[in-house]
Amino acid sequence: MRHPWFFLLAFPPVWLVLHYAAIALDVAPGVSLWYPPAGLSLAFVLIFPRFWPVLFVGIGYVVATGSYVADPVAALLSWAIPPLGYVAGGLLIRSACGGVPDLGRVADLVRFLAGAALTAGAVAMLNVVNFCNAGVIPWADYAERVRDFALGDLLGVVTLTPLFLLHASGSRIRQRGIGKAVASMAALAGILLLEAHEVTLGGAQRALSYFLLLPVAWNAVALGMAGAAISGAMANVSIAVSSALGAVAVVGPGTPYFMISLACVGLLIGAMVEERARALADLNRSQAAIARSYTRFSVSESAGKLIHELRHPVASLMTYAHGLQSGPRPGDDVAALAGRMVAEAERAAEILDRARSETEAEALARRPLVLDQLVAEAWPVLHELAESQAITLRREVASSGIRILGDRVALMQVLTNLVRNAAEALAGTGGKGVVTIVLDRAGDWAVIRVRDNGPGFEDYVRRFGHALYASRKPGSDGFGLPISRVIAEAHGGTLHLDNAPDGGAIAELRLPLRKEEAT
Amino acid sequence: MNATLAIVDDDAGYRAALAWYLGREGFVVADFPDADSFIAGFAPDALGCVLLDLRLADADGIDVIQRARQAEIDAPVIIMTAFADIPSAVRSLRAGAYSFVAKPAGNGELLRVVEDATNAHREARRRFGPATGVLSRYRTLTARERDAFWSMADGCTIKEIARELGISEKTAEIHRSRVLAKMTATSLSDIVKSAHHVRMACEGRPNTDKE
Numbered sequence: 001m002r003h004p005w006f007f008l009l010a011f012p013p014v015w016l017v018l019h020y021a022a023i024a025l026d027v028a029p030g031v032s033l034w035y036p037p038a039g040l041s042l043a044f045v046l047i048f049p050r051f052w053p054v055l056f057v058g059i060g061y062v063v064a065t066g067s068y069v070a071d072p073v074a075a076l077l078s079w080a081i082p083p084l085g086y087v088a089g090g091l092l093i094r095s096a097c098g099g100v101p102d103l104g105r106v107a108d109l110v111r112f113l114a115g116a117a118l119t120a121g122a123v124a125m126l127n128v129v130n131f132c133n134a135g136v137i138p139w140a141d142y143a144e145r146v147r148d149f150a151l152g153d154l155l156g157v158v159t160l161t162p163l164f165l166l167h168a169s170g171s172r173i174r175q176r177g178i179g180k181a182v183a184s185m186a187a188l189a190g191i192l193l194l195e196a197h198e199v200t201l202g203g204a205q206r207a208l209s210y211f212l213l214l215p216v217a218w219n220a221v222a223l224g225m226a227g228a229a230i231s232g233a234m235a236n237v238s239i240a241v242s243s244a245l246g247a248v249a250v251v252g253p254g255t256p257y258f259m260i261s262l263a264c265v266g267l268l269i270g271a272m273v274e275e276r277a278r279a280l281a282d283l284n285r286s287q288a289a290i291a292r293s294y295t296r297f298s299v300s301e302s303a304g305k306l307i308h309e310l311r312h313p314v315a316s317l318m319t320y321a322h323g324l325q326s327g328p329r330p331g332d333d334v335a336a337l338a339g340r341m342v343a344e345a346e347r348a349a350e351i352l353d354r355a356r357s358e359t360e361a362e363a364l365a366r367r368p369l370v371l372d373q374l375v376a377e378a379w380p381v382l383h384e385l386a387e388s389q390a391i392t393l394r395r396e397v398a399s400s401g402i403r404i405l406g407d408r409v410a411l412m413q414v415l416t417n418l419v420r421n422a423a424e425a426l427a428g429t430g431g432k433g434v435v436t437i438v439l440d441r442a443g444d445w446a447v448i449r450v451r452d453n454g455p456g457f458e459d460y461v462r463r464f465g466h467a468l469y470a471s472r473k474p475g476s477d478g479f480g481l482p483i484s485r486v487i488a489e490a491h492g493g494t495l496h497l498d499n500a501p502d503g504g505a506i507a508e509l510r511l512p513l514r515k516e517e518a519t
Numbered sequence: 520m521n522a523t524l525a526i527v528d529d530d531a532g533y534r535a536a537l538a539w540y541l542g543r544e545g546f547v548v549a550d551f552p553d554a555d556s557f558i559a560g561f562a563p564d565a566l567g568c569v570l571l572d573l574r575l576a577d578a579d580g581i582d583v584i585q586r587a588r589q590a591e592i593d594a595p596v597i598i599m600t601a602f603a604d605i606p607s608a609v610r611s612l613r614a615g616a617y618s619f620v621a622k623p624a625g626n627g628e629l630l631r632v633v634e635d636a637t638n639a640h641r642e643a644r645r646r647f648g649p650a651t652g653v654l655s656r657y658r659t660l661t662a663r664e665r666d667a668f669w670s671m672a673d674g675c676t677i678k679e680i681a682r683e684l685g686i687s688e689k690t691a692e693i694h695r696s697r698v699l700a701k702m703t704a705t706s707l708s709d710i711v712k713s714a715h716h717v718r719m720a721c722e723g724r725p726n727t728d729k730e
Contacts, residue, residue, distance in 0.1 A: 315623025316536035322626040323540045332543070340539075344532055 015058035025244035038153035039160025045090025055083035074134035089119025104274035124149035158263035162229035187215030220269035228270025232263040313348040371402040389423040391433040399441040417480035422452040456499035522567035526550040568636035573600035581614040588720035593650035595636040650716040667694035672714035
């Protein structure tokens with residue numbers, strides 16, 4: 001944030017407006033349906049943790065001007081408890097997420113929701129103890145009030161805070177087509193219409209609100225976290241407003257629960273969609289990077305070395321070819337000569353392959369990785385791949401916590417290629433296909449084995465490591481295996497293709513274990 | 520009689536290709552992976568030429584020419600090099616290479632160079648005889664006798680030898696007969712032939728007389 005001063009100055013008045021709005025929307029004397037200032041406070045601490053004292057300003061004004069607690073000690077406590085609780089909760093969430101939570105990641109979202117629930121519960125418990133102690137609330141009502149306070153705060157948080165955190169999640173979802181944009185707008189308008197309808201009906205019965213799940217879920221799917229946060233907030237604000245404005249201002253007993261669930265479902269869908277979109281974007285980026293590195297070595301420094309190494313096989317090939325150009329002579333063993341020419345051509349191909357792996361080794365960024373995490377990160381994409389072919393995808397961790405040094409995105413690409421390959425081989429097996437990813441350790445190697453129960457690799461593929469000329473699979477370009485092999489070799493590893501005794505294909509990726517002393 | 524061709528190259532595949540092609544063109548091919556095996560294994564009296572890779576792993580190709588000459592191998596050497604640069608061409612020709620081909624060379628060019636070199640060797644053999652034994656005999660000469668040897672090779676008379684070396688004609692006469700005996704020469708023309716081979720190996724008086 002480049003201009004925190006604006007937010008610092010704006011925070012107290014905005015907080016007060018939300019506070020009085022919440023009070024004004026009280027659905028029963030002294031009971032507000034929800035408490036949006038809590039969401040604002042949490043968002044503020046999460047984004048500007050250094051300026052936490054600002055949280056005490058708004059509530060200080062309320063406590064100073066209000067007259068609902070006579071006892072000065074109790075008044076002091078009622079001023080201090082909520083902001084202290086939110087500062088603590090905000091810092092807790094920040095430390096769990098390593099900074100501002102990125103709601104575009106399911107893991108961060110879950111940490112955020114858990115932290116928010118914990119904070120709201122703790123603040124409510126302490127606050128109500130103080131009020132009961134001061135005699136404002138009878139002890140008999142303790143549990144009920146704690147529940148109301150906690151639900152109200154949590155509702156405020158799940159509704160408002162995500163809106164403020166949107167900038168941190170940097171949504172990758174771009175508008176995909178006019179149709180979806182129109183549908184999203186229609187869904188948002190539908191939310192308002194439904195609620196307006198509720199208000200005019202004025203019934204105590206809020207049945208129509210349940211339909212709000214649909215546009216919220218739709219927007220989360222179509223627009224990711226932004227769609228989830230905005231439409232969730234709109235839905236909850238309109239439920240609250242209509243509850244207060246309705247002819248019979250009554251909150252159904254389940255309404256706060258429904259509103260919290262509504263917001264959370266939207267956020268979860270949004271995070272999952274967001275995460276998948278990011279994984280796909282990462283994969284596309286790495287694919288582009290790999291494509292670039294294929295062409296790069298022609299201009300790189302290694303070109304000179306390459307030319308030198310290629311000289312011999314090329315010279316040999318030329319010698320044979322020119323010698324045979326005018327036809328074989330008596331005494332020429334053409335088959336043996338052809339064999340030699342094949343050997344020379346293969347030598348040239350090997351030199352090219354090695355140069356390519358070396359070039360890519362430079363292009364890859366090596367970072368410490370844990371295999372389990374790598375697979376977990378790739379899982380949504382892999383799962384999607386398997387589902388698209390109606391295949392079951394399983395994961396077996398024979399050895400966990402295997403550490404390697406590698407390029408996260410490139411290795412995810414290998415996993416994706418291997419699983420795609422297996423899934424395509426199993427397509428049309430009527431849902432009986434199973435692809436298993438096994439994580440194991442063998443000597444100094446980390447092993448990722450992708451096994452299926454299909455017909456196995458064709459001999460050609462097993463021998464040459466690609467299906468460029470043999471592929472009969474529709475929709476497959478045949479580049480997946482060679483690219484995977486290049487990535488494996490660039491990591492100093494291998495990719496071995498084999499068939500299991502019972503016939504299924506096994507692709508085994510071996511990568512050097514990360515040496516502990518290298519940590 | 521078929522000419523013999525030595526191929527010295529550290530790349531086995533390319534060696535095999537050359538051996539096949541030039542063997543088919545009528546050469547008796549002997550191929551060697553490095554300088555040591557070439558010098559130890561090549562028959563010095565063979566008629567033909569040597570195809571030598573300048574960038575041998577174990578020795579600079581130019582040193583190899585010197586060592587071959589020392590080992591009384593007098594066949595012309597054709598330098599093959601991947602680095603077709605002027606300095607290495609000049610260096611190899613100055614070191615006594617017959618010719619110079621870029622690698623990879625076309626078969627036609629290679630065959631032409633190899634045949635030229637073989638003809639040159641045949642002509643040199645006709646004029647100077649084989650180098651076999653010449654150097655080892657020359658090495659038995661004393662310093663004084665070597666001086667006499669070079670004067671004889673230049674066609675000096677006994678008088679001139681005596682004046683040049685600052686000795687009496689009698690002593691010059693003794694040196695002359697010793698040189699003839701040690702070099703197993705029957706005439707002055709044998710000494711001239713031997714001098715050619717010694718000069719090629721850069722012993723005695725190198726670079727005094729360029730042919």
